[in-house]
Amino acid sequence: MGGAGDTGWTGIAELELATDRAAVAAFAAALGAPAEPVPAELVPATYAFTVFSHPKVLAQLADLAAERAAALVHQAQDFVFHAPLQMDRRYTVAVDWKRHEERADRLTLRGRVRGETEGTFLQEFRAEIVLFENRERAP
Template sequence: MSEPDWTLIAEVELATAPDRIAAFAAAVGGTGMEAGDHVPATFAFTVLSRPEVLGALESVAADRSAVLVHQAQQFRYEHALEVGRPYQVAVDWRRNPDRDDRIVVRGRVRDAAGRHCQEFLADIVLFQNRRTDGAGS
């Protein structure tokens, strides 16, 4: 069985300005970021909340009268991201070939020279509330 095709959602810029990195680190329980520190390992995942990405994913869910529920994530790192440098992230998705109610979202992070830095995968459940009788609460 061949691997399903990926559908491109968007190519987005990942800004790593010191103030954004410090705010992210604080939000996830990290300490203050000092100048020259690396970007937290999971920071690139934040591109999934960008309107052009989230809107496309919500459209996939809406086609099934479902909502998106993040279930799991994986990361593969080749090069650490650095504070203050620009990166591009190609975000795409595909259906999970083993589960009709799941999709996989992938982000591939490249630096300004085009060097692959990291990749992340998110397993998303397309949750459908099947209750339609209004019974129970």
């Protein structure tokens, strides 16, 4: 998901992702998972995606949508898991975005959970976003 020739990304922020037990349990419950994950130290695989709701990320997306007077539509997402996240830890997540050269109304939002070794990632995830413009005139 991030190899050679992977250019054109614009950084948004380096964000902290906390896997505090209560927050992880609330996330799991919202997904319909059992109240107590099995094993108890398991963080749901998609939990890191929650960094996309950080105010810095939402502000950047709002600015991009405003440029086109568009609404944001989440079209697709994908994940690559190199290692699971551990409960009650703090991780750094690099969040960035890029436009699609072939489609001006598309952008990709990317998050990468940093590992302890420089240049390694525990998880990588993306959201494909459509900037939907309502082209009909109001009556």
